[in-house]
Each structure stands twice: as C-alpha cells, then as structure tokens.
Amino acid sequence: MQMNLDFCFMDDARIVAVAGWTTQPRPHLRLHVDDKVLTPIAVTRHVRRDLRSNEPMGLVALFDLSQLSGGSGFEKASIHLADGYDFTEIHHPRLIEDASHLVEVGVDEVFFALLRLIAQRRLVLSDERLGRDICARLRVAPSAARETEKHVLAIDRCQMTASGQGAVIGWFLPANASAEPLCALAIEDETIVPVDLLPGSMARADLSAYAPRYRFSGHDGYCGGWRFPSPPSGAARLLLMVPGEDFLPGVLVPIETVPAADLAQHVTLATLGIDDISDRDRLRRAMLPHMLSMPRPTETEDDKPGDGETLLILDHDLADGDLRDVLRRIGPHLPGRLSLQLLRPRLTGVLQNAINGAAREISAGLDLQEVSLNIARPEVMPDRVVFARSSVLFQFDLKPIFAREPVCARVTLLDPIGTVLATRTAQAERFARDLLPFALSMPAAQFFAQLGQVPECFLTEEARLRLLAEALVLQGAAELSRADIYRYFEGKSGPHCENFVDGRDWHAFDAHSRQLIEEASA
C-alpha cells in the first residue's frame, strides 16, 4: 500500500521531511527532484493511536536536498515523492507551509516525532512563528512520568543563566535497549532550542541498585547544554524525550535560573565527569554561540564636550578595603565627576566604607551608580567610560587613561616583554591570547553602542570588553599605548579570581569559552 502523505516541508538546511503513515514495515521511499533521485537519510517510525494499531505505522522520512547543485533554480524544480511505483507530486508551497500545519493540526504522535527530530538536530527550523506555535502547543502538554516500568529518568540539575545559557545533568536508565537516544529541547515562551545531550557519557556506579529493573551500564549519567538566541523573558522548561514514549512529549522540567558562576561551577564539575575526554568540550560548546562577530563602529551622537563625567566600570580585584586607594589615586586625573559601576555581585560593608572614604578625598565628586557583575547602561550618558581592573589602575599611569583628550577610544595594555608587534593583527592576537592586562577608555555613547554588539556569553564582562578592545585595535579605531612599567602584579581578590574545581578562574574559563567558539567557527 502506498504511503499516506500528511505533511511535507523543508527545513533551514534544505532537508525535506515527509510525514505520514504506511502499513509497510520498510517502504521504498525516494524523492525525485527533476531528474535527481534521493533516498532518505533517515526514517523514523512511531505508533499512531488514530490508526487504532499498536504497530508503528507513523513515519517521518528525511531527504537531504543540500547535496543538489543549482540551488537557485530549485523553486522551479518538479518534486515527487515515490513509494515503490507510486508517485505523489509535492507542490512548492507545501514545503514552506506544511511545518506550520503539522504543528497546528498534526496528531500528537507526529508532532512529538517532529520535536525529536528537532532535538536531535536532524531538522533545523528557526522560523520564529513556528517556534511560538510549538511552544504554545507544548504549554498545555502533560509531562511524562520520570519513573515507569519502561524507564527511570533523573534530573540532578537543570539550570540556566539570565542570558539564556543552560545545562542539564542527570541520569537515565531504560528497561529495554532502543535505537533512539534520549534527547531534549529547551523551551521558553516563544523559542525552542535543541539541547546537545550526551547520554550515557558519565560514570554513575552508584546506580547499580537499579540493575534488576533497568539496563544499568555504569555509565548512565547524561549531561547537555544549550543556549537561547536571546535572554529568555520568562520561565523556561526542558523537555526530555524518552525513547519509546510516543504518546506524550516527554518529561517536562522547570529550568532554574541561577547566577552564571554557579552554572559554570556545575558545568565544570560535570565536564570532569565525562568519561570520554574528546566529548568534554561539547557540553561547554553547546552553551556558546557558533561564532563571535567583531563589534563595528556605529553611528552615535556627536561627541560634544560635556561636563567631563567619567563612568568607571571597575573589576576590583584587590582587597575590598583597598578600593579606597584605587579611587583616590584616580581623583587627581579626573576631568569631572566620577561615577562608579562596580563589577561585584553585591556591595559589602567594607566596599561601601571604602567608597565613602574615597568620596571624602575626591574633590571632583564620586557616585556609586551600580554594583553588579553585569554592565548597566546608565540613564544619563557620561562623557567617557573607562574599564579596568583595580590592579591595572593601581599600577598603570592614570593620566592618559582618564584624560579628556583625545576624544577617541584608547587602549592601554601591559606588554611585559616589550614586543608589541608591528601589525594590528599580531597585536590583537597577543592581546587576546595572553590575556594582557589592559584599560579601555572611550566616549560613552560609542562604548555602549559597540558593547551591545558583543554577545553575552561569557562569565566576565572583561571577556566582552577584551573583544571590544581587540576589535578597536584591529580596526585602527583606538589609540594603542603600552604601559611603561616593568613590574606588574595581578590582583587575586574578588569573584573573578575565584577558582572552579578544575583550578581555573573566571577569566581562564572565559578564555576557554572563546577558544571553543573560535575552534567551532574556524
């Protein structure tokens, strides 16, 4: 009997999915595109209750059209789905519209099959409206049980940051072997993203007591990561799709929003638990963007001379009480009032005291504007923004860093071996590779316009600012100068200097993130 074709659509990667049902256990499917004949790259089967059978008559087959040459003329091509000797013509509008129809009216089983293919990254559907429709349909979907006769699924941690990077860690024991893997989708209000899940990747000898009931291998821990393309606006959930569960979408779990450092700590620990070291970077990479685009100069208002106010974005990496001396030292070089954004999670009494003490000695005036690990755009734009660590400000010459003129961006960096190389590219590479201490000073409007182009995928704001400084150097848009000092000590206080379980601090964690992004985009 010929396959009953319900839906046929093409994804972003030119994969055509055909969904329907057939009684044949192994249908002979092909896709004819003009004179080219394609065989499926994957076929999945599922039970459909509407067919009143326990046999997996439901089917989704995938054909890869990206291999076909002459993509520009594809819209005019004649497309037919063939099953044995039967041909069904597929009209082009279906390829665009049927995905929405499936989500809208498809029976649950085919809808869930579609979700599994998305989760496994076999289908890439980035259309926003489709994402909203999927989320809407899932909003009322019931969750499968975590423990049944067929499986037991545990979620130890399911967390994400406010910027939308997330990770799940847990373990899974099925009762029977399955060709389908455990897979997952992260869902927020209007967006779904596949989770790069590593099932069976972590040693969990402690689960041996489950062995009589389930298939215990000793490596039944899983972990996975994801990144929403933009910060989630509301609550998010994780859908873990259990193999063999055709009638429910899967186990739905609320995602806890945690500070980025907490997630990084858990991910670092989980990474160390992944048995196959070649997989260890996968978890981290899944939480990062695919590439880093360098920020570009943007149109901003004319840099008219203002009242000389400077916004200092400070990573205070010295003892809390020493903040007073850092700020005092800046005082004589200020062209106007100083506003302070302190990159700390909270204001301690000692920090407050240090700021109060400095305020008594800075004649230009000092305001504490913000205490947060994330940079906040001020309501009233100051003249300039300066970013640095306290250890930099204490050891670099401050006069050029805080000078009102020239108005352009200025990058001051430490080059301890005195080999700032001749080309901008080489300078920028060393700057990034060696994490050279630096101070960035630039007009505030330009600063915020360009910083907004750098993705919020790092643990520290310094990593974003280093990227911005690097872009300015590469574009010749900043005055680059070398700090004229030979003895320099890094600060070792503050959250950014705290070590994770692998011995790396936040800066090193970010450097590794950046390396992973660059490797992936190379």
Add this chain to the structure above:
Amino acid sequence: MSRTVIVSHSHPNLRYGGGEVAAYRQFEHLLAQDEDVIFVGSTIGPEDSAKFFGPSQQVLSFGPRDFCLRGRGMDSFTMEHAEVRDEDWIFEFLLALQGDVYHFHHFWNIGAGTIRRLRAALPKAKFICTLHELTAICANHGQMVKRSGELCYASSEVACAACVARPPIDFVLRKTRMLEMLGLFNHLLSPSEFLRERFEDWGVPKGRIAVIENGLDHHASFRPETEAELLAKSGRFAFFGQATPTKGLDVLIRAAALIEARDEAPELPLSIEIHGVDKDSFTRMWPDLEIPDCIHFRGRYRPQDCVDIMRGYGWIIIPSVWWENSPVVIQEARAAGTPMIASDIGGMAEKTAGWGLQFRVGDPAALASAIMSVHGQPDALLVHKSRITPPLGLEEFAAEWMEACELRKSVKARKLVGA
C-alpha cells in the same frame, strides 16, 4: 599663639611602650616649659576601650590637655580605620584642636586616611612624624623578621607575599599608601641611624629623615663605685623587658643553661635576674625550657624605678632577636651607667657601640661566651662604664627637635594661654 598637638598610637597611662612613653615625655617636658601643647593618645583596641570607656564614650581626659581616644582597633596591614565614621570622628577631633604643629608618634590607630585628610584640611600646619619602628615597611608586626624566624634585610613585593601569605599586589598598594602618607609630613624623625637607613633603602628620599634620640631625663652623676662593689656587680647580670618571642629571653635562658653546664664552677657566683617577666608567664611562653639556678625572676617594675634598679647590676643584657630601633632600656642603662651585652644587629648594635659587648644574635653559646668574658672582671666593667655617655636629656631633645623641625621661633616664642 602656636599650638603643638602630640599624637600617639597609645597612651602610657594604659600601655607602657617605647613610642608612647617617648611621646608623653615630650609632652610633659613641653608642658613644663609652658608651651601650648596637647597630648592625644588612644587605646589600642576594643578590649582596652571596653575596660576604660563608657559604652558611647569617645574620649577620656587625663588632664585639661591630656586625652585618650577610644581606639577601635586597626589592621596594621592597611593602617586605615575599618569604619570611615571612626576616621571622621578622629579627623574632626584633631582638626578641632587647631594645632599649628602636629607631631605624630606612629600612625597606627590614627590611620593613614586621617592624616591625609588632616593634611588637606590644614595645609599650613607643620606635620612631624617620629618613626618608632618598621611597620610602614614590614607587615609582619613591623619587625622585619620573617615568619620563618629569620631576619629580613629588605622588603620586596614577592618576598613579603611569601612571608605574610598575601598577594604581591597587596604590598605594592601598601607601600604606595605608606610612602604617600610619609610624604605628607614636613619632617620625619628617627631615633636611630639604623631605622633611617632602612627607610631610605625602602624608598623615603635621602635627607628627609633626621635622627634624634628619644629624650630621657636622668641623674647628672653617680657616686663612684668601690672596687668591692665593682667586683660584686661583675657577677650580676639582668634582663629588663617582656616575655615576647622577639625579646629573646629564651636565648638568655639557654645561654645560662650552657654556663651552668660547664665543668668549672666560677669563683664568683653568677646571677641573672629577669625584670618585667614572672616565672609563670615565662613558662607559659616557653613550657619546655628548664630554668637554670642562676636565673631569678623579679616580675614587674615601675618604669620610674628602672634606672635605680639597673644601677645594682654590672651588666644589662638585651638579647632581642629582632632589630630593635632605639630601645628605651638602652637609654635607661646609659642613664644608670651600666654597660650592656647586646645582640649585634640593628638599633642594639648602633646604640651600644663602644660601651657594650655584642654577641651574635639568637646564639645562646655566643651570649654565654660574652657573659663569661666579663663575669668576675671588675676591670672590664670599669672600662666599659667609663665609656658610657649619658642619654639625651629632654631639654636637649626639645632643642634638637625644634632645630630639626625648624620650630625654634614658632613654638618657643608663644606661651600657653589658659588651659
């Protein structure tokens, strides 16, 4: 009217340390000269404050010109008040005194921030600081002795980080803060050449520090001693000090044990008497040290009795295992006309040169040899006594102080009006 405010980190009514005693003697002397002078001391920390102050009391007056502030305790690493409101209070108190001259003996409990703000508020006042020890240079109690016990010859960010277990950058910052603060004083004084050299090596520009000994009033002369008295004294040795590890009392006890262990008993009995320490406190500090028979603990003494007590001995031993600066016990020994056996380093070597014996620091055998070289030797005692010059009197100190600080006209010309 010109007013001098003498500021000390402590008050000798509460604690009897060298720095505060020198400060207070200066105050008493100027007061006796009818100068317009005010003394401001402080309690060392909350424990002392709780003993002597009411719950909300900020200042104790021991006289119309003699004040003791409520000290909150200060981290000597930062040399800043933990709470800026405490700094506000002490700054406003010192400012309210409207001194023309502020002479600081130390800056602990006063705070670098207080001094900076006072300097900014009173740009025309004369600021003087007497450096009593090495706190500005050394974060290990200002003693330039490493936590491993070895003597330290120079500070550096890396060496200090290894010693005190803090990041090197902390020492960059501390040194900057300290040098900045010292740079605010019109005059820096040191009671010893040793201390001056250490500060100059560290970064204070050469010529900024003048050396003036602390003043100590004393008898003009003593009755000559008979031969019999000299012989008897040549067998009598004494220690004056506290049972703190750096004072080296354990070195002396070990030296005494070595002497007693010798086969030949000396003809003249040997006696070493310990003043300022009782047996119990010694045993608490060094529980494993056996006390030789020649050691006798005499306990605490009144400071004003010290010189008279010292005259009863042939030799005073100062076995400190840190550098010392200008220990008051050396001045007191000079005032008593009693020679010393001293460790051969720092302020002890400088201040006992010519009239004392010196032994290798921390070496009980060397100390035992030094003791035995003069034990029962009245001639040697007489020779060393004859080389002793009296310490600087307070009148002479005041004169040197005024000259070094260019105060001759400004202070002496104006007398106290009222209290």
